[in-house]
Amino acid sequence: MTDPVLSHALAHEAALVDALIKLVACPSVGADPAMAQGMEDARSQIEARLDMAGFRNRQRLQPGDHSGQPAIYAERLDAPGKPTLLVYAHYDVQPADPLDKWQTPPFTVTERDGRLFGRGISDDKGPMLIALEALSAFIAVEGALPVNIKLLIEGEEETGSPSLPGILEEHRALLKADAVLSADGARWLPDLVALNVGSRGNAGFEIRLQTAGQDLHSGRYGGIVRNALHEMSRLIASLHDASGRIAAPGFYDGVTDPSTAEREEISGIPFDENSMLGPIGGAAHGEAGFNTLERLWLRPTLDVNGMWGGYTGAGSKTVIPNEAFAKLTMRLVPGQDPQHVQDAVIAHLEALLPEGATLEITGERGACGAYAVPGGHPLLCAASDALAQTTGTTPRKVRIGATLPLTEMVKRILGLDTVMFSFALSDENFHAPNEFFRRSSIADGLAAWVCILRKVAARDPADFVPYRPE
Amino acid sequence: MTDPVLSHALAHEAALVDALIKLVACPSVGADPAMAQGMEDARSQIEARLDMAGFRNRQRLQPGDHSGQPAIYAERLDAPGKPTLLVYAHYDVQPADPLDKWQTPPFTVTERDGRLFGRGISDDKGPMLIALEALSAFIAVEGALPVNIKLLIEGEEETGSPSLPGILEEHRALLKADAVLSADGARWLPDLVALNVGSRGNAGFEIRLQTAGQDLHSGRYGGIVRNALHEMSRLIASLHDASGRIAAPGFYDGVTDPSTAEREEISGIPFDENSMLGPIGGAAHGEAGFNTLERLWLRPTLDVNGMWGGYTGAGSKTVIPNEAFAKLTMRLVPGQDPQHVQDAVIAHLEALLPEGATLEITGERGACGAYAVPGGHPLLCAASDALAQTTGTTPRKVRIGATLPLTEMVKRILGLDTVMFSFALSDENFHAPNEFFRRSSIADGLAAWVCILRKVAARDPADFVPYRPE
Incomplete structure (x- = not known):
């Protein structure tokens, strides 16, 4: 009734x-x-x-x-x-x-x-x-x-x-x-x-990496000074290890591995990965040891949302860029403190910064656990x-x-x-x-x-x- | 007289x-x-x-x-x-x-x-x-x-x-x-x-790396798909090894090490590195085993002149970029064939490309030995x-x-x-x-x-x- x-x-x-x-x-x-x-x-x-x-x-x-x-x-x-x-x-x-x-x-x-x-x-x-x-x-x-x-x-x-x-x-x-x-x-x-x-929670910020006081001509300086885009690429590439795990020490502080019950709950869900990734033309990729739903729901992430530097117009310009920029955001899981995580990523980047280069942290977005x-x-x-x-x-x-x-x-x-x-x-x-x-x-x-x-x-x-x- | x-x-x-x-x-x-x-x-x-x-x-x-x-x-x-x-x-x-x-x-x-x-x-x-x-x-x-x-x-x-x-x-x-x-x-x-x-000679081209059919939201896809900027950074970071040497196999084909006479000629030049690098606010950096003038005159280079992808406007956007771009140029030394060198760099990039990602070579500039x-x-x-x-x-x-x-x-x-x-x-x-x-x-x-x-x-x-x- x-x-x-x-x-x-x-x-x-x-x-x-x-x-x-x-x-x-x-x-x-x-x-x-x-x-x-x-x-x-x-x-x-x-x-x-x-x-x-x-x-x-x-x-x-x-x-x-x-x-x-x-x-x-x-x-x-x-x-x-x-x-x-x-x-x-x-x-x-x-x-x-x-x-x-x-x-x-x-x-x-x-x-x-x-x-x-x-x-x-x-x-x-x-x-x-x-x-x-x-x-x-x-x-x-x-x-x-x-x-x-x-x-x-x-x-x-x-x-x-x-x-x-x-x-x-x-x-x-x-x-x-x-x-x-x-x-x-x-x-x-x-x-x-x-x-x-x-x-998931989130946090994010922007970074500016500088290697010289001005853009330089690759004919006059090519091979003898640092290139800000090379250094930025090295920093960004260092954020994840070969297994897809985020490499910044302390990033995972407070994160617990999924329990057997959580994994069973997830594996019981009738989820077709291909129906999710096929339409967007992407392949499954992420942290080793976790499946797609575990990665999406239970694991934190770190993504570069934008990156730029040097000459980006039409044609070619033989410039050695003196600065490079990147926007980063993270998705956080329970147990992670947004500020601690952000500090860990910044410390990781600063530790890898070569001598003579400077890193400026700008544009912090509101963080949320x-x-x-x-x-x-x-x-x-x-x-x-x-x-x-x-x-x-x-x-x-x-x-x-x-x-x-x-x-x-x-x-x-x-x-x-x-x-x-x-x-x-x-x-x-x-x-x-x-x-x-x-x-x-x-x-x-x-x-x-x-x-x-x-x-x-x-x-x-x-x-x-x-x-x-x- | x-x-x-x-x-x-x-x-x-x-x-x-x-x-x-x-x-x-x-x-x-x-x-x-x-x-x-x-x-x-x-x-x-x-x-x-x-x-x-x-x-x-x-x-x-x-x-x-x-x-x-x-x-x-x-x-x-x-x-x-x-x-x-x-x-x-x-x-x-x-x-x-x-x-x-x-x-x-x-x-x-x-x-x-x-x-x-x-x-x-x-x-x-x-x-x-x-x-x-x-x-x-x-x-x-x-x-x-x-x-x-x-x-x-x-x-x-x-x-x-x-x-x-x-x-x-x-x-x-x-x-x-x-x-x-x-x-x-x-x-x-x-x-x-x-x-x-x-x-030195030169050559150059532009690359476009694609990881998915569209930009993706990091809330819905963060941690489960590749990020084009991460992959591009990894490729760019791979171009030089830790000693500053260009890592693409075949890049140095035909390049001979400076002779003792050449090195002596160069070391005899009254050149003050600081007077060259001080005004531009850059630090000396380059291929290990060579000094600044040797790097500038006798060694080939590979520089990223521009790189971009994702959201580059004001504020923050939680996008996972599906494509990333970079402009590369090289300075070449005697013995190097511009086309061979360019092919070597492209082959190196393609060899490191992850499954599911594609690399397109565009915008070749005129090459010159x-x-x-x-x-x-x-x-x-x-x-x-x-x-x-x-x-x-x-x-x-x-x-x-x-x-x-x-x-x-x-x-x-x-x-x-x-x-x-x-x-x-x-x-x-x-x-x-x-x-x-x-x-x-x-x-x-x-x-x-x-x-x-x-x-x-x-x-x-x-x-x-x-x-x-x-």
């Missing part, structure tokens, strides 16, 4: 799609100041929806210096004695460029073959409206939510959430909860029932049970190789763990032209959200105590 | 400077089509001067397709039984950019502290007029030249002499001579009496004797690390050896703002040119036979 709350929600699917079309029509590109009205329109639509659903204490959480995008807060705390979840989503979207690669206009939703196309529809407007619709259905059918809910819908996710730490710090009391349930953070493969249980949900976390258990019940399949535990700063920020600032419960799928072209959202994900998502809220309601708030601060 | 021809020439120094000022005022920048009139004006002035001096059979040698700049030819063959020299110079100059770095207008000669400033005055209008004045003085005083002279004054030296091989081929009979005496090819240090006896005047060449002996007599010091034999395509072209096409007998000095800012020519070099040069012509006149043409074709 179908849950009456789910029945209600499913009966409103067409209205949800209408609301989604209207929300996508607001070009809420936070990175583009020219689209400020689109941001405001998106906020207004969401706020109206929250008011209509019966949320309370709705307010905008302004970034401390008021220069960023406000987050929307609302709550419904009518389940005394039940756990409190902070539900996260974001209303900003990626820029639509390159526009000429879109088959249909990015801010006008078009449906083709069961797919709804539009910028931000999969990341994260569709998944956000699924969560809000499930919550609204509870209030409509039962007059209350089964658990206490605090909503936090931010507007800077696509620009790295620069204001979020400040907002979390300032509204620590308001945002107090037992755990975070995120409507953002895509599922992986369409045909795999899975839960994301971890993400890896994140993993503790294995026995009650919200993770609830999520797993909900998916098992609504899909008939026990979800696999998967990770992502990318970085979700939110997870690390709420853990660090509020002490809270996050479970990703988005119904976007990783093939839905987010951050790319022709972003789409599967219409079938709406029903799947509504069922799962109704179910997880019931599962959490069945939990004793004390279950969360071991995972919370204080 | 001063040679009456030299006395006559020295008496005309003021007229020579006037002519030089007038010639520099023609902006003969061959690279700039907008300066075609400057080129024509320079040609006209030179032709008028040759006619006035009494040269004969004057003509323009047009490039085969008439798209290039004509060379000026003239001759005076009134020394039967004497050697015939092909005297080389060029009337084109480098562009004057950057104009804002000039202290005085580039095409208006200004004299300061014994230095005449102007574009092309040192390279090569001053040295050319010295040669023409010495020749004119012979005709004026003695009614004839002491040796047979064929003049070849080209207009494409600064753009790589692209038409010269065709002109040499087409006018093989007209240009028949015993040797080439060049008014181009600067002296080295102002305080060192020296003769350039060799120059090294050149060295044979040690006992009669024109070299005459030049050495002339400098010894006019300076009181036996000249050192020096080389240059750069490439002079003319020397290789006339050797290859006409079978002739070249002696560089310019009176420019290497510190005179040619190819740079504030180019200048030392006024004192005029008298030095006139004396040396009058003297060398007498020394050659004292030679039996048979002395040249072993060094000539057929």
Whole structure:
């Protein structure tokens, strides 16, 4: 027998799609100041929806210096004695460029073959409206939510959430909860029932290597002085050893080898490496002793993202470059401290620097540690049970190789763990032209959200105590 | 007692400077089509001067397709039984950019502290007029030249002499001579009496390394695929071994180690490495077992002149680049075949290419072998004797690390050896703002040119036979 709350929600699917079309029509590109009205329109639509659903204490959480995008807060705390979840989503979207690669206009939703196309529809407007619709259905059918809910819908996710730490710090009391349930953070493969249980951190910086005061002519100086590009190449080539392991001493400090259980969990995943690497024309390559998924989820990386020096124009110029540049970023795994890792790489580079050359470290990007949900976390258990019940399949535990700063920020600032419960799928072209959202994900998502809220309601708030601060 | 021809020439120094000022005022920048009139004006002035001096059979040698700049030819063959020299110079100059770095207008000669400033005055209008004045003085005083002279004054030296091989081929009979005496090819240090006896060759190409069909996101692919910049760095780092020796097998084929005599000649040169490297802020570095001058003159090099890939804009982008580019050039020494050397480097790179990566060779530049005047060449002996007599010091034999395509072209096409007998000095800012020519070099040069012509006149043409074709 179908849950009456789910029945209600499913009966409103067409209205949800209408609301989604209207929300996508607001070009809420936070990175583009020219689209400020689109941001405001998106906020207004969401706020109206929250008011209509019966949320309370709705307010905008302004970034401390008021220069960023406000987050929307609302709550419904009518389940005394039940756990409190902070539900996260974001209303900003990626820029639509390159526009000429879109088959249909990015801010006008078009449906083709069961797919709804539009910028931000999969990341994260569709998944956000699924969560809000499930919550609204509870209030409509039962007059209350089964658990206490605090909503936090931010507007800077696509620009790295620069204001979020400040907002979390300032509204620590308001945002107090037992755990975070995120409507953002895509599922992986369409045909795999899975839960994301971890993400890698990141850190990065730029280096400038100098070998002389000016570019030199190879006829006058060739063979008698150092060439900055040779030295830079030597440094970059030294970062990995022949086995693909990162050679900087201390880089792996704190990293533990995958446990037998982790390796078995991963090897049990029906994953076809060729279907992942074939389309991008790349061959599998990485640290010896690990397979592709272990490398992607459990092992840290160090990549040069850009490198340049000397003459790069048309034709030939016989210059000996006196400086060379490289941008480096790392992906980090649990146990690694971003600053320690960065220091280790810099120390390695400096140790190999030849006499007379100088190395300058510039352009550090914001660093962020890896994140993993503790294995026995009650919200993770609830999520797993909900998916098992609504899909008939026990979800696999998967990770992502990318970085979700939110997870690390709420853990660090509020002490809270996050479970990703988005119904976007990783093939839905987010951050790319022709972003789409599967219409079938709406029903799947509504069922799962109704179910997880019931599962959490069945939990004793004390279950969360071991995972919370204080 | 001063040679009456030299006395006559020295008496005309003021007229020579006037002519030089007038010639520099023609902006003969061959690279700039907008300066075609400057080129024509320079040609006209030179032709008028040759006619006035009494040269004969004057003509323009047009490039085969008439798209290039004509060379000026003239001759005076009134020394039967004497050697015939092909005297080389060029009337084109480098562009004057950057104009804002000039202290005085580039095409208006200004004299300061014994230095005449102007574009092309040192390279090569001053040295050319010295040669023409010495020749004119012979005709004026003695009614004839002491040796047979064929003049070849080209207009494409600064753009790589692209038409010269065709002109040499087409006018093989007209240009028949015993040797080439060049008014181009600067002296080295102002305080060192020296003769350039060799120059390095060059070759070069561009490479493109590809590891995947597209750039990849390090969150989704970091650690599981190759990074084109890592592979490119590894290739570039592999080009030299730890001792600074080029590691490509076959690269040194044909290269002989410096003889004891060559090393002694070099070690006898009063050369202060610090005075060369200090101003450019570089440290001495190169192939182990050789000192700086040996590296610069006698050893081949391989330099990366430019390298790029991935994201090179502002800020950070977590991309795994799928392609990387590098421009490479080599300086070659006698014994090396440019094509063989280039093939050796490419084979080395291809041998180290990992599976799944591809390497494309593009943008080959024109290659040119090294050149060295044979040690006992009669024109070299005459030049050495002339400098010894006019300076009181036996000249050192020096080389240059750069490439002079003319020397290789006339050797290859006409079978002739070249002696560089310019009176420019290497510190005179040619190819740079504030180019200048030392006024004192005029008298030095006139004396040396009058003297060398007498020394050659004292030679039996048979002395040249072993060094000539057929």
